[in-house]
Structure formats: C-alpha cells, structure tokens
Amino acid sequence: MPDAAALHDVVVRRSGRNLLDHVDFSVAEGDRWVVLGPNGAGKSTMLRLLSARLHPTSGTVDILGERLGRTDIFELRPLIGLASQELADSIPVEETALDVVVTAGYGITGRWREHYDELDLDRARTLLAAFGVEKLSDRMFGTLSTGERKRVLSARALMTDPELLLLDEPASGLDLGGREELVRSLSQLAKDPATPVTVLVTHHVEEIPPGYTHALLLRSGTVVAAGPIEETLTSRNLTRTFGLPLVVEQRGERFTARAVSLA
Template sequence: MPTIDDLPLPVLDLRDVTLVRDGKSLLQDVCLTVREGERWALLGPNGAGKSTMLKLCGAIEHPTRGTVEVLGKRLGRVDIRELRESIGHVDPRHPLRSALTIEQVVSTGITGTIELMPRWQPTAAQRTRVSELIDLLGIANRARSAWTTLSQGERGRALIARAMVADPQLLLLDEPSTGLDVAAREQLLDTIDLVHASRPTLSSILVTHHLEELPSSTTHAALLRDGRVHAAGQATGVLTSELVSECFGHPIEIEHTGDRWAARSVRGAGRVSAGAGAC
C-alpha cells in the first residue's frame, strides 16, 4: 500500500481556510489537497462558494484565516504576480472587448493581460508555441479571426490555449461550458481531455453545477455546500447519489457510465438533509 511519501507532490494545499467578506462568511474551515496530475471537479449549489474557492486557488483572493499553499508557495509570503505566471485560468466571462484575433488572444496569456501590451512582441519560440496550441485545440482555421466573430465554443477553446501558453503547473476552469449548446460542450470537454493527455502531470480544478459537464479525464471531486467541503476524494467515491443528494438538498440519482456522469431528479421524493460534511 503506498505511503504518503509515494504520493505525487501537492500542487495546492488549503488548510482550515475561512474567508470573510463584509461580515459574511463565504468559506468555512475548508481543507483540500490537490496533487500533481490530479484533475479535480468542484461542484455544489449556487452560492456554495465554488468560484470564491477557485479565486483562492488562483491567488486572486487571500484567506481570512487558515493557510493556502499554491505550487509550494504560501499566500501572504510570495510575490503574487510571479506565482500567477504558473497558473492557467479559464473564465468564459473573459472581459475582452476589442477585436483581437485568436492568435493575439492566446498571446496575451504570455503577458497575463487582457489586451496586447503596447510595444510588446512575442519571440519566435513564443509564436511557435501559440501556433502549436491553436492547432492542438482544433481552431487553426480560425487563428486570424476576430474575437468578436467567434462562437462561444471557439472562444472557450481559445481561452484554454491562452491558459496553457505559459506552460502552467495548475489549470483552473470556472464553469467553462457556460453558454454552450450540447455539441459545443462535448467539443470543449474533448479539448480538456486532450490537454490532459498531452500534459499528464498537469493538475486542474474545474468548477461546474452539472455532472454532465465533467470531462472523462476527471480523477477527483469535491462537493461544496454553504461554504464547507461536504465530501472530497476520488471522483467515483464522491459523486454518488447519496452524497450529491445531501450536498444539493434534493434527491438525485447519479449514473456513472464508462467515464462520464449523469444526474436526474428522483420523482416523488422530498428534500434531503445534509450530513455532517468533511474537512
């Protein structure tokens, strides 16, 4: 049986984390460890604290109490800008308003900016990396198309390329399937699986409300309810009818077929009381 010394190194470690904003507790006593090569799903009802937790993981927020270590660096004791260069962040609400091309959007991942930096030009090696990622993610035929003309699915794949261009050690995806139809969603999930296949040591956390939006490469899952971790661990042990029903406060039947999950309501059943939770 493997010992703690045999496990991959922690990429992310949250210990007894509480986050309070304007007198309101958004997260309470959260514990979570993500190791190299693990692909986590973070699920929970609206307002459970999923996006807030992702901001801690991305060094965007700091805890009120407890410790957050990202890539071996403790928040509050590290240059945040330097740390963020090793974190890829995918948010479908990317605030770009100008008509940059896909090539230019992906290039902004090198500088960590929304727009192109004045008088900045990528190196030849960086341009090659941009082209390789655009090709890998299946949008090479749109490389010179303006952001304003792209479909939501094309934007999603461009943002994954943008997040990967700096070769991050941690990839964060905040509801990447938002606004996609079923075909575009499946293409995006295939893209995420492709990224993991090409970078098996890459760790990731994907936030979603829907089990159908989990890529097949998902290895671990955490359920968040009322700012607390309700359950966390191997995906097959966490994404069960009992635990998901407790987390969402409603009877839900979970199906795990092959490497994908699906959920449906149990008709005629009442609300489900949450258990004690976990840390």
C-alpha cells in the first residue's frame, strides 16, 4: 500500500532561510504521528505542506497518492481534515459551533447559502458529542473558551470523513483538566481503527495521546529523529531537539519530560 503522505528532500525557503531543510518524512496507513519541536522548528510549515496549503521550494510532496504541483489541490483538500489556529482565525465570531463543523463539508468557514441535509447536521452533532461539546451546538464560536474552540475544531476536522487527519497543537492553551479531557478524546480516536492516518503537532510530550505510534522530532527545519514512538522519544533525542538536557519518562501510555537537575 502506498504511503498516505511522503515528503522527499523537501526544502521550504523564505527570506533567504530554509524553514524546512532537506526533509524526508513518510506516513503509512494506520500510523498516528506526533510532531514535536521547539518554537520555530518548522512544525506548522510541515502541516501546511501536508494540508496542501503550501508548495515546497524544492523536493516532492505526495499526499494520498497525488503529487503537489501536479494535482488539483481543491479536489485534494476535502480529503484532508485539518484543525489549526490559522483555520480558527478565519472563522467568523458569530458562526455557531454546529455551523463551524458542518461547513467543513464545503471546505469553507462561514455559513452562507449552502444547503446541508439532516444527515450532515446529524453527523456534525455526533462529532460535537464525541468531543463532549454537543451542548454548545448553538453557541457562537467567538463566545467559546479556548478549550471549547479546540474541541469544536477537532470535530470539524473529522466532518468530511477525511483520509488524512492533521491536528496542529490541539491542546495548546487548555487548562490541566481541559488538556486531560482532550487527550482522552484524541486517544479514543487514535485507537479506533476507523480513524484515518493522523499527524498531531505539539510542543509537549505530556500532550501525546495514548495510541500514537510514531514521533518526528524537528529542530531548525531539520529532522532530529523519526520512527516508532518508544524508540524515538528518548532523553537523548529530546535533548538534541530542544537544545537543553532533558529527561523523558514513560509511565503507562503517557510521557513526561523535565530538565535535568544540575543540583
């Protein structure tokens, strides 16, 4: 079976600097990847490539069997479920949570005159329920808390029954309880065989939901390590990625990391 997504020798160059610097990365059917790295490492740039919102300066990007630059991205994008801050920023504040989810069917933000049948609306409600926010269906997106918005966006990402699911920092800005609840929802999703190939970007190993199978560590646009999560998420690799001495520990299916005490 071909890879769901593959980057080969990818460079993304802006203002004389390589934001991604000769990156190779591939995601196979059934994989759940977490992408970790410090601020500015190139994580969001990678997700913009994988969501067909950016073309590489050089190298090749294949998504769901289509090569970027040789395919109609408007046919490709509905096959990709995306939740990101960039997307959240494009949602009108007065849009209801239900409409935020259902409009994914047309790949738009902001409901206008499109027709949605009862099946679409039922699916949107079911997805809101899966993330524990069905009671917020009629609330305006702009009035939701950070955590509530994150959940609504995750539900939206699944609306089109995508073949590739991309989640950019789904737990950022959440309080501890909110993070733990979202991690639980994302873990249930990850462990469901019906869930598509998933790539989740985060800054924190504590936010990795159980069920994630692989990790990609990025620093300054280059790959520090990539592979099965338990082999890749080592203290040595995390130290190289974040540029300070770190110890990573695994307890059950969760990870924690902290700086090495010098005392």
